[in-house]
Amino acid sequence: MSDFDAVDVIRAKRDGRALSDGEIDWVVAAYTDGRVADEQMSALLMAIYLNGMEDREISRWTEAMIRSGERMVLDVDRPTTDKHSTGGVGDKITLPLAPLVAACGAVVPQLSGRGLGHTGGTLDKLESIPGWRAQLTSEEYRAQLRDVGAVICAAGDTLAPADKKLYALRDVTGTVDAIPLIASSIMSKKIAEGAQALTLDVKFGSGAFMREYIDAERLAYTMVRLGSDAGVITTALLTSMDAPLGRSAGNALEVAEALDVLAGGGPPDVVELTLALAREMLASVGIDRDPADVLASGGAMDKWREMIAAQGGDPAAPLPVARETHTVVASESGVLTGMDAYAVGIAAWRLGAGRARKEDAVSATAGVTWHAVVGDRIVKDQPIFTLHSDDPGRFGRALEALEGALRIEIDQQFTAPPLIRETIRG
Template identity: 70%
Template structure:
């Protein structure tokens, strides 16, 4: 078997065999298939697609390229959640300890932000002392101590995906649904969780801009999880406006703690509780405490404090603050009818909250605070947004990103519902 044969098969709209997929993933991982050959195959897949069997085979081949984690030593079921990424999407932070407080273990492998979307690990690293890199034994210890762990994936988990993702990023093939789905699900299945809830974002601040494409991705990932024996469900959720009122690393940690203390923005609380209920149901936890109650009685906050401390963090430490702020005022009186998630995410990125390359540092205190949400009445001159940065030179480009990103009008306009749809296995 050789790479050219496999490339030609998909170029000519053929169906790749299981043997071809197994061979090309293994050969690429060990370096026998060159980057330019895998680039050609990735482009052929983007243009011509894959069927369900091909995507499942591709996913399993990437899983087999590395280790598969095992949580069978735990005495409670495991549940995980994955979000496709958005602006102000801090849901993992309150969700993991909340589900732990209600009776399931949550082993959560998370990532860093790139571009306008924030990364869970960057947010948590704004807490002094907190560690993202844990060994498998350390993960197990944190789970037993706190019920939940959020950390970086080790190098041994689906190494084929890590190599292929970097290649897709520079060859214009990121948008392929078969490759997106297999990338996400190879890591999640290898992670060893018994159940998985997917939060597939839809809108300007998400990678999936419309409901039809998002539903296709959700259905593909649910099928992959189901075929691999992982109980999987997906929610399509809105990302046409930012989640909550904070966008940026330490700012989002602060808001997450507010949610765990029984407060916080209505949309963040609603989505956190909904996803927690889905996770507990998927995990089959009988007699679980209701997540809404766990946010009010302090048990979720207790789990958060244990989780942060178990990973070396100080839950009582002051969070980083940006040195400079700038207020953006409402241009007129009326209703804030639109606040574009992408514009806000891009502004936060330019303020220093995100990175252009994976190796770039982030400013933990940088970001955007929202003083009004779409549908709120505003007065001319009142604070609409506060920009946070360590350097005033960053404000000009952030303001450019926000130009045209919000509208004040006479009446409110319709937006996507927070939870658009629920996708389960057929």
């Protein structure tokens, strides 16, 4: 017979009491193995959402989720460092970043996810490459880390299974955006991955999960503390997602842009953020190399080809291209002082690049490209957006999403705000 009861735990948090370590350990384990019902955990999640958690509670909740599965041991002889982004529009940074950091001498174990709603998923993007596969066995995963130095793949079912079950419940109970639950969800998986160091890209703004800077900052501090307490060297960069990142949102479109970066070009903001994250990842494990030099040398592109081939992909194969396009032009002349990342993300989603439910299929070719960025001077009738889809019937709703997405002003003194606002180190 258990020392704890689900209703007592719910009442405690409902009434604002901090849960004990024993209560947290029990309720997470009992929910994972089915002894606590969905409706009971739903009530507890809502109580947490409304009343919050102390730092100690968040740490213990995270530890309990890690203990629900395996904590991986990476059998490699080089420093291991990982990166996680809280998600945004046009955020393809993982694609050039993982091979770049690996080419600098670190090992990058990147367990990634799929897109939902207006934000894209790294695995969806990579699956636009012919032959590439996201699912690897544990043996294949470890072998690729040893032989190639980097892997981007789906997480297995043994990694923090409590989080998988809890996230599905949060999604349908209106409790996703609670900082204790977000932080423990992200960090339980990342700590369980087994890397020595973790660099977080915590986004704020219209296209981010956390729209307000103060909330993103609080989330970043919470995650850095969780990582540091667990013995993982953790750093967070707070980066703007008011405007979309790069020049494209969509699966194959973003892979093409990542390839431009690896070839020594690409949009300046994507290059800036890739290099900033790479420097943090390398510094955290004591590797003194300038990733800009490695990028310029072509070493990162070579590593990319190795990574793609190791997972069955053909790095030389052409990427799929949408059968239909539609161009949107500027309605007036002036300086582009705003491009709503959320609106662009919704347009890409409606074109087929994203999914409404986790089981939905996505289009490899759908998406949006933009031909000007915040701070640019534009003229009336200049092409601003190109919509891409195999189904031209999707253009209408995508165009509705983009109505009002641009802010154009006459002010010639406008300077675009910085991409990286703050760095938090553990």
